Amino acid sequence: MVAKQQAKAPPRKAAARTRGPSPEKTARTRAAIIKAAMAEFLECGFAAATMAGIARRAGLAKGTAYLYFDTKEALFTGIVRDVITNPLDEAQQQEIGPQEKVADYFRRTLLPAVRNIETGGRAAVARLVVAEGAHFPFLADVYRRQAYDPLLAHIRRFAQIARERGELKNDTLVRHPHLLIAPLWIGMINNGIMDPSHPIDIGALFEAQIAQCFGTAAPRVPG
Structure with a gap:
């Protein structure tokens, strides 16, 4: 008796592969x-x-x-990271030159970001935190942890180096690194809230503050 051969099942089609976005x-x-x-x-x-x-x-x-x-909170965190934290990290990762003074280091690394603080969106984010941080403490907390505190720590670190080198007459900037960034906040509040029709050049104000803190002359702008 010849056994009946079982019919072979048709081969299964391979599942179509779906490619994710690049x-x-x-x-x-x-x-x-x-x-x-x-x-x-x-x-x-x-x-x-x-x-x-x-x-x-x-x-x-x-x-x-x-x-x-x-969530909206996650989105705001992403905004702070992309608009403020990442550019700030790039500036802070730059090494100071062997013969470079700390004042010149700040001019070279921080001043470019300060000059476009309005056009780059950083001022707008800061003003949003000022306007709504009291009602939404999360906004202020994210901004402080990702932007405000790291910048102050960076300034304090290099102010200490400048003090040890004799580039600062006293330790005021070491104790109060807020002094160096005060012009940024004055400019951002003036330009967006107090007197937008008469905007302040925040870059020039920051450069003048570097000169004040370190007792050095700010480079003169031709013209």
Whole structure:
């Protein structure tokens, strides 16, 4: 008796592979969400801003925005990281030259970022924190941890180096590094709140403060 051969099942089709977005597209989408969130927060305020509104500004579905940031708080943290922390880290990672004075080091590394503090969006983020930080302590806490405290620590560290080198007459800047960044806050408040029609050149103000703190002449601007 010949056994019946079992019919072979048809071969299964391989499951179609789905390709995820490229790293470049992912980065572009994330940047678009960050930009839209910043515009939404500045126009509507943090309380009234919505993830749906942010997604619309970015030209995305709301679900797509949630894939990158699950809350408004996470979005604000991303804004601070991208707009302030990352540029600040780049400046702080630069080494001081063997013969470079600390005042010149600050001019070389910090001044470029200060000069575009308005156009780069950093001033707008700071003013948002000033305006809404009392009602939303999370905003102030994120800004302090990621931007404010690290910058003060950086200034204090190099002020101590300058003091040890004899480039500072006393330890005032070591004890109060806030003095060096005070012009930034004066300028940001003036330009966005107190007197926007008469904006201050924050870069020039910061450079003048370096000269005051270190007792050095600020480079003269031709013209």
